[in-house]
Amino acid sequence: MTIDYTQLEERLTxxxxxxxxxxxxLTHPSWQHERSxxxxxxxxxxxxxxxxxxxxxxxxxxxxxxxxxxxGDLSRFRAHLAGQGTxxxxxxxxxxxxxxxLGRGEEQTLGRSKESILSDVLEAxxxxxxxxxxxxxxRTLVSRLFGDLLAAPGCREAGxxxxxxxxxxLSARGLPPPEYRLSAESGPPHDRSFHFQxxxxxxxxxxxxGRSKKTAQQAAAAQAxxxxxxxxxx
Numbered sequence: 001m002t003i004d005y006t007q008l009e010e011r012l013t014x015x016x017x018x019x020x021x022x023x024x025x026l027t028h029p030s031w032q033h034e035r036s037x038x039x040x041x042x043x044x045x046x047x048x049x050x051x052x053x054x055x056x057x058x059x060x061x062x063x064x065x066x067x068x069x070x071x072g073d074l075s076r077f078r079a080h081l082a083g084q085g086t087x088x089x090x091x092x093x094x095x096x097x098x099x100x101x102l103g104r105g106e107e108q109t110l111g112r113s114k115e116s117i118l119s120d121v122l123e124a125x126x127x128x129x130x131x132x133x134x135x136x137x138x139r140t141l142v143s144r145l146f147g148d149l150l151a152a153p154g155c156r157e158a159g160x161x162x163x164x165x166x167x168x169x170l171s172a173r174g175l176p177p178p179e180y181r182l183s184a185e186s187g188p189p190h191d192r193s194f195h196f197q198x199x200x201x202x203x204x205x206x207x208x209x210g211r212s213k214k215t216a217q218q219a220a221a222a223q224a225x226x227x228x229x230x231x232x233x234x
Contacts, residue, residue: 001101011094014129014141021046021132025124026096028117030103043124050127053135054082057142065150076161081146085211087119090145096121113188162221166198169228176201178224180217183207196220 003026009015016022029042058078066074080086091097097112100121111117130138166178184195194213198206198220205227208219 003099003101008099011096012125012129012141013144014133014137016128016132018132021128022125023101025128026099026121027101028103028106028111030106030111031101034103043121046124046127046131047120048127049130050123050125051082053130053138054123054126054142057139058082058146060139061143061146061150072161080215081149084115084119085215086149087122088115089211091118091122094122096125162218162225166221166225166228169225170200173228178205178221180220182213198224200224 003023005016005019005022008022008026024041025043025046027042029044032042055078058081059074062069062074062078066077069077092113097118100112100117102111102117106117126138126141129141163178170177179199181197181199182194183197185192187193193209193211194216195209196207196213196216196219197204198208198217206220206222206224208216208221208223210216210219
């Protein structure tokens, strides 16, 4: 497979001085194993470095953007942003799957669309940019990739542990604990979407949707918190 570096660089808005770094970031272990029988010249080491670089830059961004958040809020939101689902979604928006070099087995099992592979490759590419252009280049890339997510109206909710907050509120009001009920599930196996209803005392108090059950439950809890708070104010 020949990598179209010009197209890749356009999507990343970054031009590599050493394209071998980009090549390594896009090489799955299965590709390397089938051709040499020896592992090592694939994206795994770059993924390790990219995870650390991403975590640091996201910490900087969150620390500056949300001065009123405590350590727990910041940590939860960073974990959400650096999670496999979020990273895979960003990789899909860049169509990184079309650039990945895969072995025959991974190709046959639709490896280009697997969240685990897409998220790993995005982290590896962040590391490749870091090694090629330094921290400022990596910071620019991460800021561009995650800027819209940080500016989204509901981004503050992602930093909250709404489920714990709801549990405390219900306990304080003498209400029964919440029940989370999966009401719908859709999408292919590699890109599922879940919809949950949250019931309190048998009544639907909140609903939420997400690419993971945890995200959908948190969204339902956030909606229930808003509704319960409005009732108390009235």
